[in-house]
Amino acid sequence: xxxxxxxxxxxxxxxxxxxxxxxxxxxxxxxxxxxxxxxxxxxxxxxxxxxxxxxxxxxxxxxxxxxxxxxxxxxxxxxxxxxxxxxxxxxxxxxxxxxxxxxxxxxxxxxxxxxxxxxxxxxxxxxxxxxxxxxxxxxxxxxxxxxxxxxxxxxxxxxxxxxxxxxxxxxxx
Amino acid sequence: xxxxxxxxxxxxxxxxxxxxxxxxxxxxxxxxxxxxxxxxxxxxxxxxxxxxxxxxxxxxxxxxxxxxxxxxxxxxxxxxxxxxxxxxxxxxxxxxxxxxxxxxxxxxxxxxxxxxxxxxxxxxxxxxxxxxxxxxxxxxxxxxxxxxxxxxxxxxxxxxxxxxxxxxxxxxxxxxxxxxxxxxxxxxxxxxxxxxxxxxxxxxxxxxxxxxxxxxxxxxxxxxxxxxxxxxxxxxxxxxxxxxxxxxxxxxxxxxxxxxxxxxxxxxxxxxxxxxxxxxxxxxxxxxxxxxxxxxxxxxxxxxxxxxxxxxxxxxxxxxxxxxxxxxxxxxxxxxxxxxxxxxxxxxxxxxxxxxxxxxxxxxxxxxxxxxxxxxxxxxxxxxxxxxxxxxxxxxxxxxxxxxxxxxxxxxxxxxxxxxxxxxxxxxxxxxxxxxxxxxxxxxxxxxxxxxxxxxxxxxxxxxxxxxxxxxxxxxxxxxxxxxxxxxxxxxxxxxxxxxxxxxxxxxxxxxxxxxxxxxxxxxxxxxxxxxxxxxxxxxxxxxxxxxxxxxxxxxxxxxxxxxxxxxxxxxxxxxxxxxx
Numbered sequence: 001x002x003x004x005x006x007x008x009x010x011x012x013x014x015x016x017x018x019x020x021x022x023x024x025x026x027x028x029x030x031x032x033x034x035x036x037x038x039x040x041x042x043x044x045x046x047x048x049x050x051x052x053x054x055x056x057x058x059x060x061x062x063x064x065x066x067x068x069x070x071x072x073x074x075x076x077x078x079x080x081x082x083x084x085x086x087x088x089x090x091x092x093x094x095x096x097x098x099x100x101x102x103x104x105x106x107x108x109x110x111x112x113x114x115x116x117x118x119x120x121x122x123x124x125x126x127x128x129x130x131x132x133x134x135x136x137x138x139x140x141x142x143x144x145x146x147x148x149x150x151x152x153x154x155x156x157x158x159x160x161x162x163x164x165x166x167x168x169x170x171x172x173x
Numbered sequence: 174x175x176x177x178x179x180x181x182x183x184x185x186x187x188x189x190x191x192x193x194x195x196x197x198x199x200x201x202x203x204x205x206x207x208x209x210x211x212x213x214x215x216x217x218x219x220x221x222x223x224x225x226x227x228x229x230x231x232x233x234x235x236x237x238x239x240x241x242x243x244x245x246x247x248x249x250x251x252x253x254x255x256x257x258x259x260x261x262x263x264x265x266x267x268x269x270x271x272x273x274x275x276x277x278x279x280x281x282x283x284x285x286x287x288x289x290x291x292x293x294x295x296x297x298x299x300x301x302x303x304x305x306x307x308x309x310x311x312x313x314x315x316x317x318x319x320x321x322x323x324x325x326x327x328x329x330x331x332x333x334x335x336x337x338x339x340x341x342x343x344x345x346x347x348x349x350x351x352x353x354x355x356x357x358x359x360x361x362x363x364x365x366x367x368x369x370x371x372x373x374x375x376x377x378x379x380x381x382x383x384x385x386x387x388x389x390x391x392x393x394x395x396x397x398x399x400x401x402x403x404x405x406x407x408x409x410x411x412x413x414x415x416x417x418x419x420x421x422x423x424x425x426x427x428x429x430x431x432x433x434x435x436x437x438x439x440x441x442x443x444x445x446x447x448x449x450x451x452x453x454x455x456x457x458x459x460x461x462x463x464x465x466x467x468x469x470x471x472x473x474x475x476x477x478x479x480x481x482x483x484x485x486x487x488x489x490x491x492x493x494x495x496x497x498x499x500x501x502x503x504x505x506x507x508x509x510x511x512x513x514x515x516x517x518x519x520x521x522x523x524x525x526x527x528x529x530x531x532x533x534x535x536x537x538x539x540x541x542x543x544x545x546x547x548x549x550x551x552x553x554x555x556x557x558x559x560x561x562x563x564x565x566x567x568x569x570x571x572x573x574x575x576x577x578x579x580x581x582x583x584x585x586x587x588x589x590x591x592x593x594x595x596x597x598x599x600x601x602x603x604x605x606x607x608x609x610x611x612x613x614x615x616x617x618x619x620x621x622x623x624x625x626x627x628x629x630x631x632x633x634x635x636x637x638x639x640x641x642x643x644x645x646x647x648x649x650x651x652x653x654x655x656x657x658x659x660x661x662x663x664x665x666x667x668x669x670x671x672x673x674x675x676x677x678x679x680x681x682x683x684x685x686x687x688x689x690x691x692x693x694x695x696x697x698x699x700x701x702x703x704x705x706x707x708x709x710x711x712x713x714x715x716x717x718x719x720x721x722x723x724x725x726x727x728x729x730x731x732x733x734x735x736x737x738x739x740x741x742x743x744x745x746x747x748x749x750x751x752x753x754x
Contacts, residue, residue, distance in 0.1 A: 013317065014305065021310050056495070063492035066374075069314045069334060 002031065003058045004084070004154060007046040007065065008038060008073040015070045019046065022064055028052055032086075032151025043072065047153045077156055084154040088132045089114070090123045093143030102142060109135045120145055128152075193321040193352040194223035197285070200328035200358075201229060204283075206256050208232060208247070208613060210240035214260025215300060216287025219352035224258075232613065232642060235634040237264055239606040241271025242632065245280045246570060246610030249593045252403065254281040254335045254343075255610060261287040262300030265346075266307070270600060272342050273311040277597030278426060279403065281340035283331045284312075290350040291319075305346045313341030318348065321356040329360060338371045339490040340403060374491050376505040377514060383461070383485050383502050384518045390459035390483070392528045393419045396442065396471075399426035399596075400464015400488060400508045407589040409512035410463065411435065418522040420532060422450040424465040426596040429586035433565065439532065440541070443471035444732045445578040448539035448744055449532050451732065454478055455739035456531070462486045464508045467497040468597065477737025487511045539730070541582050542745045550698055552576065552651045552722040556583040558703050559621060559649065562710050567591065567619040570608040572628030573599035575657035578728045580623045591618075602631030605648060609635060612644045619647070619710065626652040626679060636689040639715040647710055648686075648717040653724040654679060661727045666734075686717035695719045 009015050016035060023030060031049040038045035052058045058078065065074045077084075090111075094102055102121065103113075111125035125135055129152055136147065191199070197220060201209070208230045213221040224231055234240030237259045244255025259265055265286040275282050289298040305317040314334045316327050324347075331343040387393060401410050407430050414421050414437045421431045422442040431438045440447035442454055454460070454472075460479045464487065465471065472478040475498060485502035486494045494503040504511055543553040556579050559567070565587035571577040571594045586592050593611050595603040608622035629650055639646055653660075660674040686693030694709055696702045696718060709716035729743030741748055 014309070017306060018309055025310060056499075060492070060496060063494075063496075067490065067492050069370075 001052055001054065001058070002078070003050045003052050003061065004077040004082070004152070005046075005048045005050065005062070005065070006075040006077060006154060007048065007071055008040075008075075009044050009046060009068075010070040010072065011037070011042045011044040012070065015044070016046075018068055018070060019048070019065070022068070023050065023061070026057070026061075028057075028061070032149070034151045034153045036153075045153075047151070049152060075156065077154055081157040082154050083157060084128055084152045085126055086129050086132055086150055086152045087124070087126045088136070088147065088149045090125070090136065090139060090144060091120050091146040092123065092139050093119065093145055094121045095119070098142060102139070105138050106135065111135060189357065190355040191358055192219065192223070193324060193347070193354050193356065194219040196321065196324045196356065196358050197328065197347070197352065198223045198227045198229070200325045201256065202227070203325075204254075204328065204332045207253075209256045209258055210234060210244045210247075210610070211258035212237055212240060212260065212264060214264045214287060216261035216264075216289060216349045217258060217285075217352075219349065220258060220285075220287070220347075232609075232638065234606070235637050236632065237267030238270055238602065239609075239632045239635040239638075241268045241282070241284070242274070242600075242603050242606035243610035243613070243635070243638075244282055244284075245271060245275050245278075245603070246593050246607030247614045248275070248280045248282060248340075248610070249278075249607070250568060250590050250611045251614045252281070252336070252340075252405070252590070254283045254332055257282060257284040259284070259286050260300065261289055261304075261349075262302045264300075265304040266302050269307070269311065270598075272308055272344065274595055274598040274600045274603060275342040276311050276313065278595065279340050279399065280342065281335040282342035283328075283335050284342060284344045286344060286346050287352075288317075288346045288348040291348045292350065294348060304344070308344050311342075312344045313339075315344040315346070317346050318351055321351045321354040322359075323361070324351075324356075325358060326361045338374075374505055375510075376491070376503070377511065379485075379502045379504050380511070380514055380518070383504065383515070384520065386459050386483050386485060386502060387417055387419070387461075388521055388523065390523060391525065392457045393417070393459035393461065393523075393525070394439075394453040394457040395419050395421045396424065396454075396460060396462045396465050397421055397427045397430045398424040398463065398465025399430075401427060401430040402464075402590050404464065404489075404508035404510075405589070406507075406509035406512050407431070409509055409516065412516055413512050413520075416516065416520045416522070418525050419461065420453065420529075422446070422453060424468070424471055424596075425581055425594065426592075427465060428581055429589045429592045433585040433587060439536070441581055442738070443468070444473065445582065445728050445730065446471075447536070447541060448730060448741055448748065449535040451738035451741055452535045453532060455480070455737065457482050459483045460485065462488070463512070464488060466493050469497075472497065473732040473738045473740075474735055477739060538746070539744045539748065542729075543726075545699075546723070547699060549723040550696060550702060550720060552579050552653070552720070552726055553583050554699060555649065555651060555696075555702060555706075555720050555722065556580055556623070558706050559623070560584045562703075562706055563619055563621065567621050568593065568608070568611045568615065570594065570604045570611060570620070570622045572601050572604040572624050573658075574601070574625050574628065575653070575661065575726075575728050576623055576625045576628075576651035577604075578658075579651070582728075601625075601628035603628070605629055606632050606635045608646045608648075609638050609644060612646050613642070620645075621647045621649060621710075623649050623651060625657055626650055626654060627656045627676060630680075633685070636686065636691060636717075640690045644715060645713060646715050648715070649706075650682060650717070650719045651722055652679070652682075652719055653722050653726065655724055658728070664725075664727070682717055682719040692716045693719070695721065697721050
């Protein structure tokens, strides 16, 4: 199952290593990870999407993360209403003939063209991972030359994240 | 790095400047460090110069592995952080086993490693090892120092982290140039405090559920682990057991937490535990785990462990709760705090007469056993003699393996925090150096290192420390000329194909001891054993006793791999309904 975690961590050298090392010990594969500054000084915010075996494993991951000295907060957004966004850059094979068709396809996705060459065009799209998946699928027939996705970053929707967090951490059943 | 430790509200820096090495030594003194285990080298020369006349007793080992195990022994019996200093590169990497061992058995250490200068870090400099990233998963926390100014705060925080909550090792990697650089000595204000984080984790909301479960239970049992010992809560444990009438099992590392003669004590549980304990694990309807971590060596096949029970777990580390065994009642707290709160509740003893009768039968019918033989010395008998000579009150240290299990089975631990053994990691070569730390912590107490011949040969270079520092440690080698536990498994599970487990070529341990100025003895038979041990134990100084025991002796009873706790083999008489492998 996919587990989405948001971590508030100390912004110091080695923290990313500590977190990923922890997943490595149990052999969990990281689907995506984004790290950047948060609204507080000296604190980074990480958004991690993990592939875990079960809910029990997911609970264990949260407990292990919470134990880390540099982890100040763990928010489990799995299955919780949240706004999740990812940015993707896609370079698509495109001759002059297919350019119009591609333009039509990308319109509903609100993707924008950021670079145009003789053989290809580069698109930029922001949205949920599902939306990006869908666009990528549609463009595949044209030939995708390069694809770069940032991984998601996410906010919970108007809920008490602290409360959600506590509940998930101490639920032991 | 660690910029957040230096808020504007920091204490006023003094005008006077000190070298990093001087700051380090001063900061260690401020943490009331009684002694240091160390080994000098290029990257820590400045530190050693500052230590030269600093007045903190320093104990020089002969190998970094030996000194970190000594620090672990000190930490285990005192509860204080053992302090270790090693140089960069090989000095630091030789600490890896000890760090992992301390992490596994929750022992507080503050380990300082030298590092090459900041100008050459990462450039494959002489004696450079990336110890900061290497030790991340095997320390509770670690630091890479980037400025001399942060030293006092980091040292203070390191001690706090090592000893608070679930204890563990903390490593500080300190580049050489930063020990020469000058800076003022001051403590920065730290945000947020770790003690606060620990407090946030404490969760006693399910205490009521536990009290209710106790009231209802007909077959309750307590599993008491090392968490009880770390919290110094043996008295509370015994009171709790007596108030509720619930029998107690100790984990290997928890031995000493319950008095061996107590009628409610079932002995050690697990792979080589008592039948009564393991049957209680299988048949109970309420299992209260206090400060143990459900190690695989304790549970056996988890499918058969406490399968119809309500499982309650009190642990200071929330990550332990539900980690291995599905848990219904989770309490996150220090064992002493939780037990004190429980004792304030109106606890009632249920009618446990049927449960008692069942357990009494297990105890009486299947006691720990071995066959005495006038012609050969039995290792179990040696342990029994040591127990008799010391009245169960000595500090006992061991490595891992057969001798460790026999010590756990046949020594009657009458005092808490006097049992020093490598449990989780199972480190050969741990017992003897650990005894050095334990002896330095309690100079007037009798410390006996019970070791195997194979394990002893891994760290015997520390014999030099006994003469250097006049440590009257008694080393008892349970010498079966083999890697005993490996040999036993090969006998049972690999058709006696003793692949690389027999080591008949042994040094003359008596001469070896004598070469270090230590009195050496060799015992071949039962007749001379008691008197020799008695003489050795009565000596003012150290002694080594090489006990030539029956090489084919096995540790029984045993839960074979994959089997449940109720399927013990090698009991006498054989357990009803259990087939042997």
